[in-house]
Amino acid sequence: MMRAADPQVDLGARDRILREATRLFARHGYEGTSLRMIAEAVGMQKGSLVYHFETKEKIHGAVLDGLVARWKDVLPQIVLAAASGENRFERVIAECTGFFLADPNRARLLVRESLDHPEELAARVSEQLAPWLDLVAGTIREGQKRKEIYRDVDPLAYVWQVVLMTLSSVALSDMTPGLFGGGEKRDGVADRMARELVRIARASLFTHPTVR
Amino acid sequence: MMRAADPQVDLGARDRILREATRLFARHGYEGTSLRMIAEAVGMQKGSLVYHFETKEKIHGAVLDGLVARWKDVLPQIVLAAASGENRFERVIAECTGFFLADPNRARLLVRESLDHPEELAARVSEQLAPWLDLVAGTIREGQKRKEIYRDVDPLAYVWQVVLMTLSSVALSDMTPGLFGGGEKRDGVADRMARELVRIARASLFTHPTVR
DNA sequence: CCTACCGATCGGTAGG
DNA sequence: CCTACCGATCGGTAGG
Secondary structure, eight states: OOOOSOHHHHHHHHHHHHHHHHHHHHHHTTTTOOHHHHHHHHTSOHHHHHHHSSSHHHHHHHHHHHHHHHHHHHHHHHHHHHHSSTTHHHHHHHHHHHHHHHOHHHHHHHHHHHHHOHHHHHHHHHHHHHHHHHHHHHHHHHHHHTTSBOTTOOHHHHHHHHHHHHHHHHHTTTTHHHHSOTTSOHHHHHHHHHHHHHHHHHHTTBSSTTOO | OOOOSOHHHHHHHHHHHHHHHHHHHHHHTTTTOOHHHHHHHHTSOHHHHHHHSSSHHHHHHHHHHHHHHHHHHHHHHHHHHHHSSTTHHHHHHHHHHHHHHTOHHHHHHHHHHHHHOHHHHHHHHHHHHHHHHHHHHHHHHHHHHTTSBOTTOOHHHHHHHHHHHHHHHHHTTTTHHHHSOTTSOHHHHHHHHHHHHHHHHHHTTBSSTTOO
16 A cells, blocks of 8 residues: 555556566466465565555456457557448457467466356456447348348357467467477478468458458 | 176266266366365265375266267267268268267366366377368368359368367356257257357358358 | 374465 | 565375
């Protein structure tokens, strides 16, 4: 309480804690990350973490809040990309994959959270995801009326499957090189996966590939 | 040592331990599962677990071995489905999704392991997955020569993206109901996801939907 | 297969 | 933000 004297120091410390906690929770999970590990990564003592965040659980909550906040930052851009005319499809997909590729720990964190606390995450995320899901689903239905999109597409299920491909191909990217034969570079594999994801999403949606 | 007196009892105990350990590791992860939790679920004391498996790590290893063993059981059927003529595509997909739907903990365990120990899992799984990946990739290339399959499909990346959809849509199924609006039943959502997965996989592969 | 016990580490508190 | 400390629980051992 009463930390108004030098807020910049506090903010810096809080952010450094959250950055390292995000990385560690993503890598080792909530149970696999101890306060000591976080403190060591930040460069302070375990007890000092409790000065900034009272409990480990509150650090975890703040990490998830930060992830949602960053998603809210890009959401307007995605909505914009979805609304404007040129290359809507590619740009929406690029915005979404870019969000997770910019920091793969976001994908790892979301997948872990989906396994550890499914309902809590669904509740937390659905309000942030709802407008986006509705928008895309609505656009798909319009396309179906215009016969530009296959009529047997299940809009909601389609979007969610594409999201799952995006999430998991980034979150599990550490495993893919071993499966593609050792000969290939890591980035090369990630590139191939990203390209194939776009191709699958596109080819399974549009009745005519060149229609956008 | 020297447990030949009544192997049936030991086998039963080992299996009961592995069954509960599989469930708990899948639900709470390796770090989130204690020996006490496993012992309590099985109905014995913590120390007794160490009589059957020396360490927690060896229990974990045996759980993964069991998963691989069960995969090896269905692999022949998958290869058979892929080789025979009628409805090859649907049957291969059905065999794979069926494997994970029969016990969603298999999918959860694999996703967790991909996050916790990516390289170890890749090494462990690739030998079991390699013949299958090569088979499917080869079939795709044949189809491409016959112009039945889109020429811009990246066979390996395609198969892996479909595997990721299968895995993640089962492993993260606890989260989906909340995203589909509360009105729908759990099984209904799982059904829609499974159907859309097959549709996406099919529509993004074949140049003409009716060709098989 | 159980009981009793080990040192180490956990998340968190108290006081400065 | 640090030091010192708390009870609880961890994985594992010893002996029966």
